[in-house]
Amino acid sequence: MGLLYICFSVIVLTLYHGVVVNSGITSSFVRQEAKSVDMPFTSDVFIHPPGYNAPQQVHITQGDHVGRAVIVSWVTQDEPGSSTVVYWADKSHQKQNATGRITTYKYYNYTSGFIHHSIIKNLEFDTKYHYEVGTGHTTRRFWFMTPPAVGPDVPYTFGLMGDLGQTYDSNLTLTHYEMNPVKGQAVLFVGDLSYADHYTFHDNSRWDSWGRFAERSTAYQPWIWTAGNHELDYEPSIGETKPFKPFLHRYRTPFRSSGSTEPLWYSIKRASAYVIVLSSYSAYGMYTPQYQWLLEEFPKVNRSETPWLIVLMHSPWYNSNSYHFMEGETMRVMFEPWFVQYKVDLVFAGHVHAYERSERISNIAYNIVNGECTPVVDQSAPVYITIGDGGNIEGLANNMTEPQPKYSAYREASFGHATLEIKNRTHAYYNWHRNSDGYAVRADSVMFFNRYWHPKDDSTSKT
Numbered sequence: 001m002g003l004l005y006i007c008f009s010v011i012v013l014t015l016y017h018g019v020v021v022n023s024g025i026t027s028s029f030v031r032q033e034a035k036s037v038d039m040p041f042t043s044d045v046f047i048h049p050p051g052y053n054a055p056q057q058v059h060i061t062q063g064d065h066v067g068r069a070v071i072v073s074w075v076t077q078d079e080p081g082s083s084t085v086v087y088w089a090d091k092s093h094q095k096q097n098a099t100g101r102i103t104t105y106k107y108y109n110y111t112s113g114f115i116h117h118s119i120i121k122n123l124e125f126d127t128k129y130h131y132e133v134g135t136g137h138t139t140r141r142f143w144f145m146t147p148p149a150v151g152p153d154v155p156y157t158f159g160l161m162g163d164l165g166q167t168y169d170s171n172l173t174l175t176h177y178e179m180n181p182v183k184g185q186a187v188l189f190v191g192d193l194s195y196a197d198h199y200t201f202h203d204n205s206r207w208d209s210w211g212r213f214a215e216r217s218t219a220y221q222p223w224i225w226t227a228g229n230h231e232l233d234y235e236p237s238i239g240e241t242k243p244f245k246p247f248l249h250r251y252r253t254p255f256r257s258s259g260s261t262e263p264l265w266y267s268i269k270r271a272s273a274y275v276i277v278l279s280s281y282s283a284y285g286m287y288t289p290q291y292q293w294l295l296e297e298f299p300k301v302n303r304s305e306t307p308w309l310i311v312l313m314h315s316p317w318y319n320s321n322s323y324h325f326m327e328g329e330t331m332r333v334m335f336e337p338w339f340v341q342y343k344v345d346l347v348f349a350g351h352v353h354a355y356e357r358s359e360r361i362s363n364i365a366y367n368i369v370n371g372e373c374t375p376v377v378d379q380s381a382p383v384y385i386t387i388g389d390g391g392n393i394e395g396l397a398n399n400m401t402e403p404q405p406k407y408s409a410y411r412e413a414s415f416g417h418a419t420l421e422i423k424n425r426t427h428a429y430y431n432w433h434r435n436s437d438g439y440a441v442r443a444d445s446v447m448f449f450n451r452y453w454h455p456k457d458d459s460t461s462k463t
Contacts, residue, residue: 024461026404027412027443036167036395038195038206039213045171046209051138053078055116057211057250058133059218060144061225062186062268065257067147069121070222072100073252074133075211077113082135085118090128090143105249108238110204117252125149142219145185147270152307152453153424156271159184160385160418162314162350163192163228165392166210169415172435173391174217177417179439182431184419186221186270190350191228191280191314195392196246202233207246225251226277227264228314228350243281253277258297265290267297272422274306280315280351284331294335298342303452307425309344311382316349318358318375318384320408323397324351337364340381343451345428346420350388353397355432356411357444358384359459375407379455383448391415391435409461410444426454 039045049056055074063069072085083100100118104111116133123129126148132141148154159177164170177184194210196202217223231247233240248263255266264279276297284290301309317332319325328349339347340362362378389396398413416434423429432444449458 024409026400027410027414036165036169036391036393038165038167038393039171041205041209045213047212049138049140051134053081053134054138055134055140056215057208058140058142058215059211059223059251061222061251061253062270063119063121063254065254065267066150066269067271068123068125069119069254070123070144070146071117071119071252071254072098072131072133073115073117073250075113075115075208076134080114081137083116083118084135085120085131085133086135087120087129087131089124090130103249105245107204107233107240107246108201110201112204112246112249113208115249144220144222147185150269150271150305152272152304154271155424156273156422157182157185158273158420158422159187160190160348160387160420161187161390162190162348163353163388163392164189164214164390165192165195165394166206166213167391167393169391169435171213171391173389173415173417174214176433176435176439178217180417180419180433181440182419182421184221187217187223188275188310188312188348188420189223189225190312190348190387191226192230192350192388192390192392193228193247193251195230195394197230197233197235198393201238202235202240204246207250211250224268224275224277224312225253226312226314226350227279227281229281232281260293261289265293269306272306272425273308273310274301276309276311278311278313278331278335280313280328280331284334286334291334294338298338301342303343307450307453308346308422308428309342309451311339311344311347313347313349315351316356316384316386317347318361318407319352319386320356320401320405320411321352321354321397322399322401323353325401327351332363336362340364340378343380343455344382345448345451347382347384349384349386352386352388353392353394354386354400354411354413355389355416355434355444356386357409357432357446358407359409359461361407375405377459379457380451382451385418387418387432389415390417406461409459412443414443416443426450
């Protein structure tokens with residue numbers, strides 16, 4: 001074990017130092033200016049699957065705390081049909097069934113199709129499963145891989161996306177993720193899915209088209225959902241006063257398995273990572289349910305079991321773009337001391353339609369009396385990454401503040417996605433890819449060192 005670790009460390013450090021890391025700067029890359037436009041309903045990425053009452057918008061997510069369950073969701077338009085999922089292991093002919101429930105909702109002048117949610121439980125780790133939905137009419141078949149058993153040195157690769165939407169740029173982002181030679185095994189999605197609220201009366205048919213567009217990925221690997229501001233769909237002027245209505249009907253999360261009382265904040269374990277999902281648009285002040293849950297959640301994290309502690313949210317805490325500047329400040333004030341105390345490794349957010357990576361910094365010394373309000377280098381603090389650059393209809397956030405703050409390691413107004421390759425308990429290799437490059441080109445690359453097991457300085461800015 002010792003020799004293996006030493007050899008691996010030499011390899012990854014050699015790779016790290018062999019990469020040209022563009023850091024401590026505002027990227028000089030200039031994306032060709034073009035308006036982000038939603039693809040028309042006639043686009044082939046929105047095509048309805050053939051057959052009567054064919055399941056569509058198929059998507060999966062983790063269904064329990066450790067990765068041995070999967071929530072399978074889909075929509076039928078003609079009639080309710082069956083909510084049974086038929087599934088079997090790749091090397092087995094024994095088929096099993098899991099039957100779920102159907103829900104529908106109305107939003108202003110829109111009535112949803114029949115939304116199915118079924119949970120498959122007691123799966124084997126690190127196993128390929130096939131599954132079928134649409135029993136009784138048109139059947140469609142898909143597959144997924146369960147994660148390896150939870151453990152401290154289990155390698156695993158996450159894809160990272162946010163603020164995706166359904167424009168031509170969105171399609172390019174998803175294509176680049178699919179074609180990336182580094183294959184993500186699950187997606188950490190930091191919020192803002194369909195942007196249906198961009199349309200008059202929040203045209204919910206754009207929720208349907210987004211589900212069909214994303215199905216080519218969401219049906220085959222779990223997407224871990226975070227709710228953003230475009231999931232709120234709060235519009236009292238048309239009588240819609242229940243926040244998150246379309247999102248909560250369509251997208252399920254395993255919140256109960258982590259002791260959460262609401263589906264908008266929860267946690268999962270996956271391989272060697274512990275992922276905490278927070279809701280930027282739910283109450284988080286002292287004594288609120290989200291605050292109380294997070295207060296009790298952090299002490300539960302066993303870094304000997306899951307070394308990598310990752311937090312997802314929508315509104316970034318550290319953002320040097322004029323767009324949405326300081327919108328995450330109140331949540332930062334509430335929770336940042338805990339992030340430092342429990343040595344969170346990485347925080348991923350969206351909301352700002354650009355890319356930015358910070359150094360490890362904190363601003364927990366400040367209070368309204370002492371006036372110490374400048375972020376400082378803090379090796380117990382996380383790296384904050386804004387990756388709200390999926391390609392949505394609102395376009396890029398290209399108005400960055402000047403001068404670039406010292407805590408900002410790399411920033412660029414481009415669309416793209418990222419991958420996080422966890423190697424073992426000490427090292428994780430992170431890459432951000434801009435859409436304008438070839439599939440294998442890495443625009444920003446960093447080797448992260450785990451804060452608990454290997455808290456060495458992994459800063460990349462020039463000093």
